[in-house]
Amino acid sequence: MNTTIAIQVLPVTASQEELLRIVDSVIDYIASTGCNYQVGPLETTVEGDYEELLDIVKEAQLICIRQGADSVKSYVKIFYNPKDHLLTIDEKTKKYR
Template sequence: MNASVAIQVLPKVLEQEETRRIVDEVISYLASTGLHYAVGPFETTLEGELDQLLDLVKECCRICVRAGSPSVMSYVKISYKPDGVWTIADKTGRYQTL
């Protein structure tokens, strides 16, 4: 694993429930990839290889449009280090509560 990506998609739709429906489709897609991920209140973080993660970012935008959004804004953070990046657990594990 040489990268982690945090992505927030904002479909350009008017109704809050429509936004939720489209974002849920994106999260379902991310879950289907088999990659380790964590959903947060503003963004979803994934771990994997850089090229694979960048392809996922593109697909997330396409999913929003296929789901009915005329356009989408995506905010993406990328951490890349060829010999390995910190995992989600490394970054936030000690703060998790049960």
Template sequence: MSVVNVSLQVIPVVAEERIYPVVDKVIEYIQASGVKYEVGPMETTMEGELDKLLDIVKMAQEICVEQGAARVVSIVKIDYKAEGVTMNEKTYKYRK
């Protein structure tokens, strides 16, 4: 399967002061997964095989619940094309 991009925004339903610590746990998991990723102010974008990235999305929900979220709202975006798509091809001209 080709390389795809998946963007994930998790919104854990926890007390406001707990939002960032819970999201940090999800980002730590993404880091440990070994996939290429970039953290943005509203979402984290990952690059890799679709099945692996979707497994990460599923685990992100579980991590939020394990961290005390009563509910998790997630927004997922997938950019797929048969020949593959990379984050670099979309953003290289904007990098300093």
């Protein structure tokens, strides 16, 4: 594991219900990858290898379109550190729980 991403997908849809259904599909996909992840109120954080996480970002866009979104806006933050120990999601947040 050398990368952490935070991804927020915003499918453009006709209704809030449709948006939530599509976002749930994206989260289900992320869960299916086997990567460690944490869902937050505005974004989902995922840990893994750089290339694998970039593929997840790409697939998240495609899922939105396949699920019926007219278009999708995404906000992605990437922390890549191939040389040092990467703090895990749990290490970064455990003192706040």
